[in-house]
Amino acid sequence: MPQGTYLRLLVFFLGPALVLYSVFSIYPLLATILNSLYSHQKDGSFLWNGLGNFHTLLFDPTWSEPFWNALKNNFVFFLIHMLVQNPVGLMLAALLSLPRLRFRATYRTLIFMPTMLSVVVIGFAWQLILSPLWGIAKMFLQTFGLGFLFAPWLGEESSALITVSLISVWQFVGIPMILIYTALLAIPDELIDAATVDGLNQFQAFFWVKLPLIWPTIGLVSVLTFVNNFNAFDLIYAMKGALAGPNFATDIMGTLFYRTFFGNQLQLGDPSMGSTIATMMFLIILIGIMVYLFLVQRRIQRYSF
Amino acid sequence: MRKPASAFAVHAILGLYTLLAIFPIVLVIMNSFKAKRAIFNTPLRPPLPETFDPIGYSRVFGDSSLPFYYLNSITVTVGTIFLTLLTGAMAAWALSEYKFRWNTLLALYLSIGIMVPIRLGSVAIIQLVAEMNLINTLTALVLVYTAQNLPLAVFILSEFIAQIPRDLREAARCDGLSEYNIFLHIILPLIRPAMATVAVFTMIPVWNDLWFPLLLAPTGGKQTITLGVQQFLGQYITDWNAVLAALSTAIVPVLVLYVIFSRQLIRGLTSGAVK
Amino acid sequence: MAEVRIEKLRKSFGAVEVLKDIDLTVEDGAFVVLVGPSGCGKSTLLRSIAGLEPVSDGIITIGGRKVNDLAPAQREIAMVFQSYALYPHMDVAANMGFGLRFAGTPKAEIAARVAEAARILQLEPLLKRRPRELSGGQRQRVAIGRAIVRKPQVFLFDEPLSNLDAALRINTRVEIAKLHKLLAATIVYVTHDQVEAMTLADKIVVMNQGRVEQQGKPLELYYRPANLFVAGFIGSPAMNFLPGKVTPGGVDLGADGALALPLPAGAVPGSAVTLGVRPEHMRIAGTADGLRIDATVELVERLGEMGYVHLRLPSGAVAIAEIRGDVGLGTGDRTSVALDPAHLHLFGADGHRIA
Numbered sequence: 008m009p010q011g012t013y014l015r016l017l018v019f020f021l022g023p024a025l026v027l028y029s030v031f032s033i034y035p036l037l038a039t040i041l042n043s044l045y046s047h048q049k050d051g052s053f054l055w056n057g058l059g060n061f062h063t064l065l066f067d068p069t070w071s072e073p074f075w076n077a078l079k080n081n082f083v084f085f086l087i088h089m090l091v092q093n094p095v096g097l098m099l100a101a102l103l104s105l106p107r108l109r110f111r112a113t114y115r116t117l118i119f120m121p122t123m124l125s126v127v128v129i130g131f132a133w134q135l136i137l138s139p140l141w142g143i144a145k146m147f148l149q150t151f152g153l154g155f156l157f158a159p160w161l162g163e164e165s166s167a168l169i170t171v172s173l174i175s176v177w178q179f180v181g182i183p184m185i186l187i188y189t190a191l192l193a194i195p196d197e198l199i200d201a202a203t204v205d206g207l208n209q210f211q212a213f214f215w216v217k218l219p220l221i222w223p224t225i226g227l228v229s230v231l232t233f234v235n236n237f238n239a240f241d242l243i244y245a246m247k248g249a250l251a252g253p254n255f256a257t258d259i260m261g262t263l264f265y266r267t268f269f270g271n272q273l274q275l276g277d278p279s280m281g282s283t284i285a286t287m288m289f290l291i292i293l294i295g296i297m298v299y300l301f302l303v304q305r306r307i308q309r310y311s312f
Numbered sequence: 313m314r315k316p317a318s319a320f321a322v323h324a325i326l327g328l329y330t331l332l333a334i335f336p337i338v339l340v341i342m343n344s345f346k347a348k349r350a351i352f353n354t355p356l357r358p359p360l361p362e363t364f365d366p367i368g369y370s371r372v373f374g375d376s377s378l379p380f381y382y383l384n385s386i387t388v389t390v391g392t393i394f395l396t397l398l399t400g401a402m403a404a405w406a407l408s409e410y411k412f413r414w415n416t417l418l419a420l421y422l423s424i425g426i427m428v429p430i431r432l433g434s435v436a437i438i439q440l441v442a443e444m445n446l447i448n449t450l451t452a453l454v455l456v457y458t459a460q461n462l463p464l465a466v467f468i469l470s471e472f473i474a475q476i477p478r479d480l481r482e483a484a485r486c487d488g489l490s491e492y493n494i495f496l497h498i499i500l501p502l503i504r505p506a507m508a509t510v511a512v513f514t515m516i517p518v519w520n521d522l523w524f525p526l527l528l529a530p531t532g533g534k535q536t537i538t539l540g541v542q543q544f545l546g547q548y549i550t551d552w553n554a555v556l557a558a559l560s561t562a563i564v565p566v567l568v569l570y571v572i573f574s575r576q577l578i579r580g581l582t583s584g585a586v587k
Numbered sequence: 588m589a590e591v592r593i594e595k596l597r598k599s600f601g602a603v604e605v606l607k608d609i610d611l612t613v614e615d616g617a618f619v620v621l622v623g624p625s626g627c628g629k630s631t632l633l634r635s636i637a638g639l640e641p642v643s644d645g646i647i648t649i650g651g652r653k654v655n656d657l658a659p660a661q662r663e664i665a666m667v668f669q670s671y672a673l674y675p676h677m678d679v680a681a682n683m684g685f686g687l688r689f690a691g692t693p694k695a696e697i698a699a700r701v702a703e704a705a706r707i708l709q710l711e712p713l714l715k716r717r718p719r720e721l722s723g724g725q726r727q728r729v730a731i732g733r734a735i736v737r738k739p740q741v742f743l744f745d746e747p748l749s750n751l752d753a754a755l756r757i758n759t760r761v762e763i764a765k766l767h768k769l770l771a772a773t774i775v776y777v778t779h780d781q782v783e784a785m786t787l788a789d790k791i792v793v794m795n796q797g798r799v800e801q802q803g804k805p806l807e808l809y810y811r812p813a814n815l816f817v818a819g820f821i822g823s824p825a826m827n828f829l830p831g832k833v834t835p836g837g838v839d840l841g842a843d844g845a846l847a848l849p850l851p852a853g854a855v856p857g858s859a860v861t862l863g864v865r866p867e868h869m870r871i872a873g874t875a876d877g878l879r880i881d882a883t884v885e886l887v888e889r890l891g892e893m894g895y896v897h898l899r900l901p902s903g904a905v906a907i908a909e910i911r912g913d914v915g916l917g918t919g920d921r922t923s924v925a926l927d928p929a930h931l932h933l934f935g936a937d938g939h940r941i942a
């Protein structure tokens with residue numbers, strides 16, 4: 008093929024995607040990072056500020072307190088996902104992948120269903136269920152004689168973050184479940200047959216044969232959880248608003264970013280500090296991915312069947 | 313699974329979790345058809361003739377903007393799927409068929425978009441959209457969502473294109489087709505299953521997204537249904553009939569689509585992970 | 588139909604030369620088979636003729652027209668692929684007529700040509716089926732039909748039978764041979780199966796490591812292989828090779844004995860040679876006109892009336908001899924073999940044939 012024709016082909020086929028992607032994805036990311044190096048003046052102009060914004064964010068108490076609070080909350084949010092969502096997903100996947108299981112497709116479809124729904128809808132539905140006004144949650148506890156345990160979990164500072172995290176877990180457990188389920192299905196039946204011949208029972212076969220083979224998937228699920236959690240916003244905004252109450256107890260990076268950029272009842276919007284927070288989120292996510300790529304993924308042995 | 317007892321335990325766990333998964337959804341939809349008193353007195357009972365009351369729905373659809381919000385969501389979702397599939401398939405074809413110097417580098421460049429959420433660029437996206445005079449337009453949403461979904465689409469599609477036997481493309485070249493016609497008449501028809509998968513992957517997050525509608529098209533009748541329902545909920549927070557009906561109207565279309573496409577979706581997820 | 592000429596063809600991927608100075612003429616109407624081990628360059632050569640691979644140097648002409656810079660579709664060739672490469676989303680008729688559609692051929696003529704090809708290949712009842720509804724043999728015929736419809740100057744076949752099972756392979760081989768007679772077509776055919784090569788070809792081209800080792804009529808290659816490679820490649824089981832030295836009156840095989848043999852002028856006494864003899868020309872306990880070698884039986888393979896005996900010779904070399912009927916030998920037995928003096932091959936140290 009002549010060189011010119013070849014070049015024309017490449018431009019024709021790759022051009023549209025590259026332009027769209029570069030303009031609306033890569034450029035905004037770079038521009039945001041660049042923005043974080045300027046400070047927004049009252050007259051609307053921008054002044055070069057070097058790493059000043061980061062210094063403000065990390066050390067000026069009016070900024071650093073909300074920042075560390077949001078970061079801490081975000082880590083709690085992430086830890087609850089790692090400790091609840093992924094193990095539950097793993098367990099469901101292990102059960103679903105059992106041989107000769109009846110109603111497999113029905114279980115799979117129904118358990119995955121909440122993942123499909125809008126976070127706004129999910130958040131609000133749970134808010135209604137947990138609300139003392141409606142009293143559904145209370146009624147349930149009373150059925151088991153546990154009525155005294157009921158509290159307005161979403162409204163109390165001590166329990167709001169955990170409650171919101173668990174609602175998010177409830178919604179997204181389908182993702183680890185499906186990914187792990189798929190990995191389990193890819194393991195040839197002969198391997199389990201061989202383990203059975205070697206005298207292992209179902210449980211032992213799972214722990215000693217299947218689990219080691221799906222570590223790569225579990226690693227992938229973990230990094231996905233990390234990226235999604237540090238990018239989360241919708242659920243908390245839908246349930247608790249931009250102020251992430253009570254008293255910022257549910258504030259995470261996404262809501263802090265939104266509030267800082269757009270402003271709210273308490274402060275004016277600040278694009279520079281907004282960009283600074285977005286850049287911090289970018290760095291955190293990048294560190295997470297790097298840890299995964301260089302520390303976790305390299306140590307996980309991959310097998311092909 | 314040979315012992316009945318362990319089979320029972322497995323079904324008990326899965327059954328209980330399934331109940332937990334669908335209970336809130338069923339509860340909301342069920343109560344949306346009931347009179348206010350029944351909602352509070354007997355929340356766990358399905359609507360009966362004596363408790364049936366569609367007042368919530370008449371209030372939701374009485375708010376004349378909701379149908380428009382539906383239309384907005386459909387426009388944005390369909391537009392995004394179309395643009396993502398078209399540009400994505402073209403790029404995937406070029407990346408997998410033509411071996412050129414920047415091939416690997418381009419794939420890496422695209423993978424940034426898979427790993428780093430585009431939301432982090434929101435500040436600059438707003439500035440960009442404002443400069444293009446696209447604030448409060450559906451076009452802005454389509455462009456941003458397409459950029460967001462393109463990288464994954466390109467990867468899924470190019471993996472699929474790579475599986476099409478080389479002989480087939482060469483047979484087409486022997487048959488005298490230009491590269492454009494090979495793409496149009498051979499590749500596009502053959503990657504239809506993969507395109508369906510990408511369409512489902514694209515559709516769900518776009519339909520459900522709250523962030524970009526909130527940032528880019530929050531007012532002026534260009535709200536998507538997700539944002540519209542969120543705003544509606546804010547206004548009618550004390551009107552339980554209206555709130556439950558609004559939630560149900562947001563849930564039901566997605567559920568219907570999900571039931572139709574669940575096989576496609578699961579297969580897509582499955583094939584993608586197995587590779 | 589047309590003649591294909593290839594002159595001084597070279598192709599390299601980076602530093603690796605995959606085709607080295609290929610010269611080849613495919614006469615008008617001839618059936619030429621390119622054969623060789625995998626990686627020898629035979630497929631690359633075929634794809635170069637088709638225009639699917641750019642060449643680094645050299646000239647390819649089809650019907651007197653230089654085609655180096657023409658796209659595949661402009662070369663008036665048709666190719667039958669190993670995987671058949673049928674378009675899965677089109678029915679048989681559409682598959683066969685697809686190329687013509689893009690060449691702007693009128694609909695009526697496409698239909699007529701497809702019908703004609705379908706008649707020749709007995710595909711008429713299948714015209715409305717999709718490829719996945721066809722058996723392997725039917726797909727194969729559709730792939731050939733697609734080629735016929737285009738009325739090409741040259742048919743190119745890339746290992747067309749390798750995806751068929753053994754019985755079907757023999758049938759289809761016969762079909763292809765008949766088709767060649769019927770269409771009087773020029774055919775270039777790639778295979779690694781020497782039986783296909785021997786039965787189909789007017790001319791076999793044996794390739795190895797990007798070079799043509801020998802080209803000629805099938806029996807010419809069998810009876811007078813030009814070098815060790817061709818000698819070892821053509822014939823099954825492969826020719827036995829015994830190392831030796833030139834003596835004034837013949838060849839000395841060391842522990843295996845000596846052989847009186849008229850040697851051509853220039854065979855320097857003392858130089859190393861290899862004696863080649865096919866299993867079918869080694870007779871167990873035969874009457875010895877020529878050389879007789881003692882041997883120990885290592886294994887007997889019986890295929891029915893005929894069979895093969897694997898032998899260990901005094902020099903330690905291994906040889907295979909053909910047997911007919913029951914010779915009553917078993918592993919460990921001692922016997923002797925006689926080499927048929929009319930069918931001995933002698934190769935020099937450089938591997939080329941001496942006599």
